[in-house]
Amino acid sequence: MALSDVSKIERNEEGIATVLGILGQRFGERFQTGQAMRAQHAHTTTYIPTQAPDGVVFAETTEEVQEVVRACAAHRVPVIAFGVGSSLEGHVNAPGGGISLDTSRMNRILAVNAEDLDCVVEPGVTREDLNRHLRDTGLFFPIDPGANASLGGMAATRASGTNAVRYGTMRENVLSLTAVMADGEVVKTASRAKKSSAGYDLTRLLVGSEGTLGIITSLTLKLNGIPQAISGGVCPFPTLEAACNTVIATIQMGIPVARIELVNALQMRAMKAYSHLDYPESPCLFVEFHGTDAGVAEEAELFGEIAQDNGGGPFLWTGVAEERTHLWKARHDAYWASLTLRPGAKGLSTDVCVPISRLAECVAETEADIAEMGLIAPIVGHAGDGNFHTLVLMDADDPAEIAKVEAFVARLNLRALAMDGTCTGEHGIGQGKAGFMRREHGHGVEVMRAIKQALDPQNILNPGKILPA
Amino acid sequence: MALSDVSKIERNEEGIATVLGILGQRFGERFQTGQAMRAQHAHTTTYIPTQAPDGVVFAETTEEVQEVVRACAAHRVPVIAFGVGSSLEGHVNAPGGGISLDTSRMNRILAVNAEDLDCVVEPGVTREDLNRHLRDTGLFFPIDPGANASLGGMAATRASGTNAVRYGTMRENVLSLTAVMADGEVVKTASRAKKSSAGYDLTRLLVGSEGTLGIITSLTLKLNGIPQAISGGVCPFPTLEAACNTVIATIQMGIPVARIELVNALQMRAMKAYSHLDYPESPCLFVEFHGTDAGVAEEAELFGEIAQDNGGGPFLWTGVAEERTHLWKARHDAYWASLTLRPGAKGLSTDVCVPISRLAECVAETEADIAEMGLIAPIVGHAGDGNFHTLVLMDADDPAEIAKVEAFVARLNLRALAMDGTCTGEHGIGQGKAGFMRREHGHGVEVMRAIKQALDPQNILNPGKILPA
Structure with missing residues (x-):
């Protein structure tokens, strides 16, 4: 493998x-x-x-x-x-x-149907292009995988990111696709209706198919209203487990958190240095709420109480856009911050996703494995979805180190599968994870084939x- | 056709x-x-x-x-x-x-994973069975197609209902399925992870496949926390268009309405008589909000203002459970109420779904067609999704009347397709709508085949x- x-x-x-x-x-x-x-x-x-x-x-x-x-x-x-x-x-x-x-x-925005909260774009439009175009409409496209990826590519890999916990992934946000199939015929997978029971779900079959079943040539995407108010902040925790239990309680109480990102102690150290953040070097949650003024204040207070019940805090939150932007820029720069932990190294990002009840355990076992193997690998996670990444910093020219990292990644993927999770929450299989498909899907691989x-x-x-x- | x-x-x-x-x-x-x-x-x-x-x-x-x-x-x-x-x-x-x-x-509830907000059930469990079982957990399964359907059947037809506008359809709420394929092999389509990018989406391929690709033998379903507070009520409108414009504005403002049901004047007449409702015989919206006490009050007030801006109201709403139950029982009894409009008749329910910007137009043209043809056919709609049903009351032993109804239904389905909609929002194709598949899907039908x-x-x-x- x-x-x-x-x-x-x-x-x-x-x-x-x-x-x-x-x-x-x-x-x-x-x-x-x-x-x-x-x-x-x-x-x-x-x-x-x-x-x-x-x-x-x-x-x-x-x-x-x-x-x-x-x-x-x-x-x-x-x-x-x-x-x-x-x-x-x-x-x-x-x-x-x-x-x-x-x-x-193929980077044209073909239609914005504001009344229907949808738009039609060509596959080469990037998510930042789209959001720039939408700016004056009061609408936005929420899926944010970090990179300024193309929307066609995001659909093909079933991408998501920090706010999937609130807005879903590309699976939930593509209404319809146009694709060229292997015989050159064009298929339009669905209408612009919000829902349909008309036959097999070809939209969802193509989303995540990584260009192996058809080539996407246009996408109809769901849009959301830009929230009237946003609040957010960072909350430190004494342990990973305390942070994960706070996530579980937040989700279970139905607090519609828009982002809830786990950052482990090592990653915090890197981010503090790189982005000049003034927080302890302990596990933290970066959280954000979208809604009305009263709503996001209420949600932030509720979250703070839950964090405190779990031994965390203080939860410092703000409704001020500039302060939030600084925090989220730091979160988005986590990759670059991590690289400073081992200058010259290449970063390999893992991508397991487990039921959130298993998240603390999975992260803790992974941290222990990292320590035991002597790897440098900070962790960030889309905790509300049970999805986390370790960025393994490695010398890509050293075969022995590659072998060691491969063994680490294999153990991590199998750990997630054993916890009823998946080896990839949002990056896709490509070549790198094809070896885990049989373990994850069993006979399903033959159905896919x-x-x-x-x-x-x-x-x-x-x-x-x-x-x- | x-x-x-x-x-x-x-x-x-x-x-x-x-x-x-x-x-x-x-x-x-x-x-x-x-x-x-x-x-x-x-x-x-x-x-x-x-x-x-x-x-x-x-x-x-x-x-x-x-x-x-x-x-x-x-x-x-x-x-x-x-x-x-x-x-x-x-x-x-x-x-x-x-x-x-x-x-x-096959009616066992195999697991309730409260921390993960999911459960595993056999296909013969009905939605009411499941919600009864969940009662003490603070969780519920939101999809409500009206009938006390089996969850296997609901997945197979990609069912939804009144609160899909907030909670999605079976498409969004099935995490994973176990199914027996045509060769007798068992496939488990996915793990319990909230999201995954691991290969083709076999879950979504089976959801809505109506038992033609595999037989579902267990389902892993997403659950939701029972909302802390619920508010709701009925709002009358002078015209269908005013009601539809209110729906569009509500959705566009991002008010997270849990239900927003359109009832036309004829349907209101039937419901008033059958369920003793004290509302005018004009188009009405039945709405409901789920959230915190402060949240649902704020949302109800906001909705009332939007309705008033569109010439509707007064919007009488309540947080009292008994009063809401009466309203929603009336809405759920719409089918029985309708039958009283023509005693002895059989009801045929249509199921088109269009982009909400076209809903008013589609309903108005359909009402005009009903009048022109001399049919009796009240209308209820899941307006937030652009989905509406006409219940055509017919003498099922009269071939001439059947032919007339068939012509009406065909025109309705083609009208929805022409508006970039679908011939079925939630009922499925079965035998009744197979004749519309080519019109709706073009070459997609060959891909499905x-x-x-x-x-x-x-x-x-x-x-x-x-x-x-």
């Missing part, structure tokens, strides 16, 4: 050569085969070796995506959808070569991802 | 005879072939002709479901999952005969449903 043992797929040299010719002729400057461009499109943020595609095509319309897919289908050549390349598990690698389909020029085989019989759409060989 | 023109599937007489023998021997008294029992298991609440199965087996465990499915698979005999028979579109009919798999004895073919190549799981012939 070695993480670095990525899938190898036989190259169809003849087909690839033919498709390179076809696309070069058809797309001119919008088709590129330079070394740097190809490598950048297989960019991985892990130590998974880069497997570059043979060419990169910048499509601009659904029809152009159809053309590319049809050319690739006719010659049995892989086609790999590409957003901004911020995925973490080798999703955009091209283990059998083929064509990277770059969607960055049957679906893949039915919808992409030639295995041209992002081959070598999700399903174990 | 005649609604009464249900699918016909050739009977495999030899296989059926063999399976009847096998199941009789294996299940003894838990396998029944009496006429009344068979007819009751093909019970339809529409005028779709009853197509009885050849036998009814009362399974008690996942292993027994596997046995039944394997026997049916070995002899190519249809097997149709049955909950309580409250589905509305011929879902439990057996057009090719075969075995009805009754899940009513490929999935069905891949997962059930012999077409033994509830054949003749969802997919058009």
